[in-house]
Amino acid sequence: MRYAETGYNLEIDLSRGNIERVETDPKWTELYLGGLGTNAKILWDRVPPETEPFSPDNLLIFSTGLLCGTPAVGSNRTIVSTFSPQTQLMAYSMMGGFFAPELKYAGYDKVIFRGKSPNLVYVWINNAKVEIRDASHLRGKGAVETQELIRKELKDPNAQVAAIGLAGENRVFYASIEQGRSSASRQGIGAVMGDKGLKAIAVRGTKDINVARPTEFLELCNEVLKYIQWRNENPIKNVEPIFQGLGSPQEMAIIDEKWHTTGFMWGNARTRRKDFWNKEAEEQWKQTQESVRTRLISCYNCPMKCGALISVPGISNYMMKCYTKLTYTMAAMSDLEFGFRIAQRATEYGVDGYSTPQVIAFALELYEAGILTDQDMPGMPTGTEERFYWLLDRIVRREGIGDVLANGTHWAAKAIGKGAEAYAHNNIKKHEQLPLKLGMLNPVYFLMYCTGEKINITQIEGQFPQEPFAAKEQREEFVKDWLQVPDEKFKQYFLDWDPRGEHSNPYYPTIQATCEIVDWMERMHYIDDALGVCAGLSSFPLKPPYHMHNYPSFISSGAGIAMDEAGLTQVARRNRTLIRAVNIRKGMRRADEKPPEDHWRKRFPELEEKLLDEYYKFKGWDHQGIPTKASLRELDLAYVADDLEQRGIIRNEQG
Amino acid sequence: MSKVKKKVIKIDLEKCNGCRACEVICSAFHAKPQYSSNNPARSRIRIVRDPLRDIYLPVYAGEYTKAECSGKDKYVIEGKEYSECDFCRASCPSRDLFKEPDSGLPLKCDMCEDDPEQKEPMCVQWCLSDCLTYEEIEEEAEEKIKLEDVEIGLESLVDKYGFQKVMDAAARMTKKD
Ligand code: SF4
Ligand code: SF4
Ligand code: SF4
Ligand code: SF4
Numbered sequence: 066m067r068y069a070e071t072g073y074n075l076e077i078d079l080s081r082g083n084i085e086r087v088e089t090d091p092k093w094t095e096l097y098l099g100g101l102g103t104n105a106k107i108l109w110d111r112v113p114p115e116t117e118p119f120s121p122d123n124l125l126i127f128s129t130g131l132l133c134g135t136p137a138v139g140s141n142r143t144i145v146s147t148f149s150p151q152t153q154l155m156a157y158s159m160m161g162g163f164f165a166p167e168l169k170y171a172g173y174d175k176v177i178f179r180g181k182s183p184n185l186v187y188v189w190i191n192n193a194k195v196e197i198r199d200a201s202h203l204r205g206k207g208a209v210e211t212q213e214l215i216r217k218e219l220k221d222p223n224a225q226v227a228a229i230g231l232a233g234e235n236r237v238f239y240a241s242i243e244q245g246r247s248s249a250s251r252q253g254i255g256a257v258m259g260d261k262g263l264k265a266i267a268v269r270g271t272k273d274i275n276v277a278r279p280t281e282f283l284e285l286c287n288e289v290l291k292y293i294q295w296r297n298e299n300p301i302k303n304v305e306p307i308f309q310g311l312g313s314p315q316e317m318a319i320i321d322e323k324w325h326t327t328g329f330m331w332g333n334a335r336t337r338r339k340d341f342w343n344k345e346a347e348e349q350w351k352q353t354q355e356s357v358r359t360r361l362i363s364c365y366n367c368p369m370k371c372g373a374l375i376s377v378p379g380i381s382n383y384m385m386k387c388y389t390k391l392t393y394t395m396a397a398m399s400d401l402e403f404g405f406r407i408a409q410r411a412t413e414y415g416v417d418g419y420s421t422p423q424v425i426a427f428a429l430e431l432y433e434a435g436i437l438t439d440q441d442m443p444g445m446p447t448g449t450e451e452r453f454y455w456l457l458d459r460i461v462r463r464e465g466i467g468d469v470l471a472n473g474t475h476w477a478a479k480a481i482g483k484g485a486e487a488y489a490h491n492n493i494k495k496h497e498q499l500p501l502k503l504g505m506l507n508p509v510y511f512l513m514y515c516t517g518e519k520i521n522i523t524q525i526e527g528q529f530p531q532e533p534f535a536a537k538e539q540r541e542e543f544v545k546d547w548l549q550v551p552d553e554k555f556k557q558y559f560l561d562w563d564p565r566g567e568h569s570n571p572y573y574p575t576i577q578a579t580c581e582i583v584d585w586m587e588r589m590h591y592i593d594d595a596l597g598v599c600a601g602l603s604s605f606p607l608k609p610p611y612h613m614h615n616y617p618s619f620i621s622s623g624a625g626i627a628m629d630e631a632g633l634t635q636v637a638r639r640n641r642t643l644i645r646a647v648n649i650r651k652g653m654r655r656a657d658e659k660p661p662e663d664h665w666r667k668r669f670p671e672l673e674e675k676l677l678d679e680y681y682k683f684k685g686w687d688h689q690g691i692p693t694k695a696s697l698r699e700l701d702l703a704y705v706a707d708d709l710e711q712r713g714i715i716r717n718e719q720g
Numbered sequence: 721m722s723k724v725k726k727k728v729i730k731i732d733l734e735k736c737n738g739c740r741a742c743e744v745i746c747s748a749f750h751a752k753p754q755y756s757s758n759n760p761a762r763s764r765i766r767i768v769r770d771p772l773r774d775i776y777l778p779v780y781a782g783e784y785t786k787a788e789c790s791g792k793d794k795y796v797i798e799g800k801e802y803s804e805c806d807f808c809r810a811s812c813p814s815r816d817l818f819k820e821p822d823s824g825l826p827l828k829c830d831m832c833e834d835d836p837e838q839k840e841p842m843c844v845q846w847c848l849s850d851c852l853t854y855e856e857i858e859e860e861a862e863e864k865i866k867l868e869d870v871e872i873g874l875e876s877l878v879d880k881y882g883f884q885k886v887m888d889a890a891a892r893m894t895k896k897d
């Protein structure tokens with residue numbers, strides 16, 4: 066018997082309309098666990114680097130994580146993987162909600178799509194019965210609306226539906242996939258779904274998921290629940306409200322937005338408003354948020370309720386989570402009410418809440434600068450807020466200038482020319498980032514920004530505080546119950562880290578310590594993404610319930626795979642290296658590994674080079690960031706080494 | 721008059737976050753061997769949910785019923801529309817709720833009295849948002865016995881004469897009054 070996983074994938078060829086249920090190799094689970102790990106393996110094996118993201122040969126994988134569907138608290142992630150039209154690299158976006166567990170109960174670990182359907186279709190997975198159904202009547206329908214229509218059509222209110230909106234249908238490079246209270250938004254995976262002619266996937270399952278050692282597994286779940294309860298009652302001291310608790314950022318619960326509104330950038334990621342948050346703003350925003358927020362809601366089997374049902378008078382209800390609450394507001398230099406209003410339309414269209422407002426603000430800045438003119442924007446209204454709606458409507462339809470902007474700031478700037486490139490200033494590897502501009506280089510963040518395969522800081526960071534604590538006593542208090550550290554030395558790094566002086570950024574943490582901290586943070590993310598556990602309970606917040614010390618037992622008692630900390634570290638390294646290899650084979654090199662040019666005011670070119678050198682070495686990669694033959698072999702990735710060697714990417718002298 | 725302890729689960733709809741942890745743990749607790757598997761379709765508590773209309777309604781599995789009701793009323797509570805079935809605990813032919821997915825056998829909440837005896841029902845323990853809370857209340861025992869008497873009596877009449885005849889007789893008696 067297979068434990069935690071079902072042992073079966075669905076293979077759906079949309080060109081031929083062929084559906085197959087395929088048994089998977091349990092050896093793969095041992096090597097890569099599942100989720101992101103096995104997705105990467107499949108993409109490596111089956112999508113050659115020449116394949117264009119919009120080719121029928123590109124795959125689009127909807128995967129559960131290994132623990133999804135078990136009682137492990139918060140293990141509900143759907144990991145969607147493909148190749149991004151925007152970055153041309155591997156894209157993996159994840160969503161919470163209810164989809165992955167339902168897919169497991171239907172009897173599948175993954176759904177793998179290939180080909181392209183000639184007509185718009187949706188797929189209905191009802192336990193063993195799987196059909197491809199016509200979706201022509203859903204063309205142009207909103208992503209939220211589509212979920213509702215499909216549930217009605219199937220007469221199954223309990224079906225979980227993931228759908229794209231107009232943006233996905235029109236292959237907007239930052240189109241999202243929406244599902245209930247969640248979405249997989251980054252890197253344009255919704256565009257790949259649209260390119261495949263796939264409007265939605267609906268799933269319903271009523272089968273069991275088994276665990277290997279039930280009593281032990283449940284005991285672990287109970288411990289996690291108890292710890293969550295304790296953590297909720299004991300927020301972390303000496304940090305901003307956003308860092309105090311568990312969950313993905315509690316934006317729906319938190320009213321106090323001082324940290325975001327005064328620290329992050331407004332407009333096209335340029336304007337800092339240090340004095341924005343005053344009594345008046347607080348009053349007004351509190352009033353707005355409380356009047357539209359109908360209920361705080363959770364994902365499957367998690368008590369953290371990071372999302373909310375939003376009911377703005379006059380428009381239909383939708384659900385929101387996280388930082389989208391502020392992205393439109395801040396990009397348009399507007400207020401919270403505007404943010405909640407436009408986010409409804411954006412959610413129906415199915416676009417990424419990070420990239421979209423930045424693309425629009427970028428276009429408006431180009432217009433102010435005279436690089437885009439009235440000829441490019443015929444009929445554009447005068448107010449900024451109206452302009453946001455106007456541009457959003459054009460982008461998702463790829464109408465006029467919208468067609469250019471639909472490819473994101475990097476490609477749009479290239480197409481527009483006339484110096485537009487300087488305005489696309491907040492990207493890493495062609496992908497829009499959080500609008501954050503800071504003073505002093507932080508070495509840990511430097512490495513994460515440069516080298517993170519996810520190309521999205523919030524899904525790389527966590528665990529180690531973002532800033533040093535001012536007072537020694539505060540630090541001592543913090544490390545006292547820091548049981549999550551994989552090694553005691555991390556406590557010392559934090560204790561010794563000062564806001565100023567010799568032991569401060571950018572030279573402290575030392576290069577070696579920086580590599581180790583980054584390694585710990587990303588390790589946790591790679592484990593979460595393979596297991597399908599929400600980062601909000603593990604890799605993302607400070608002092609989470611899941612960590613290096615309890616994860617191995619979850620895996621061994623849940624999936625019946627012998628696992629210890631060393632073994633799990635090895636799996637995380639393997640997965641991390643495999644995804645790196647996928648991207649290296651796509652052409653990514655050291656020159657691409659840069660933070661946004663203006664992310665920090667104070668830069669240290671020499672130190673930065675050293676950081677990259679040492680980190681690459683630490684990882685077992687060469688000077689270009691290419692994994693060495695020896696390190697690949699050591700990770701059971703000899704087949705990767707052979708392929709890279711054949712292609713001349715790994716040179717023989719590397720050994 | 722003796723007093724008996726009665727187990728009550730209080731449901732505060734305002735506090736439900738829709739996480740379905742209650743379904744997860746109920747189905748795991750009742751798996752054989754215990755916790756060896758889980759499957760919300762087997763849970764004896766189900767969340768009737770319609771997230772976009774803000775409907776979250778935990779419902780417990782009650783008695784099995786052979787036939788569905790003829791008329792089904794609708795309730796509107798604070799602007800949200802519920803069907804009568806939404807509140808109903810029955811394992812009923814009209815729906816797939818509270819039935820074993822394979823065999824179709826009815827499921828019924830047993831207040832987690834399976835072994836080992838739990839200090840609180842499992843669904844309550846796993847509902848961290850306090851939507852479900854547990855209390856034991858003391859009740860006068862006699863009335864309950866009386867009710868049971870009537871039920872037993874009726875059941876035997878039904879056994880003897882058939883359900884329809886008993887109902888007809890009861891209808892005639894009501895008319896006489
Ligand atoms: S922590 Fe928040 S985002 Fe994560 S699973 Fe729980 S409710 Fe969902
Ligand atoms: S566990 Fe509680 S909050 Fe979660 S769905 Fe059940 S009743 Fe609602
Ligand atoms: S579910 Fe309940 S209310 Fe609905 S038809 Fe069946 S018995 Fe009647
Ligand atoms: S009380 Fe026990 S049997 Fe009843 S629904 Fe809750 S967990 Fe299930």
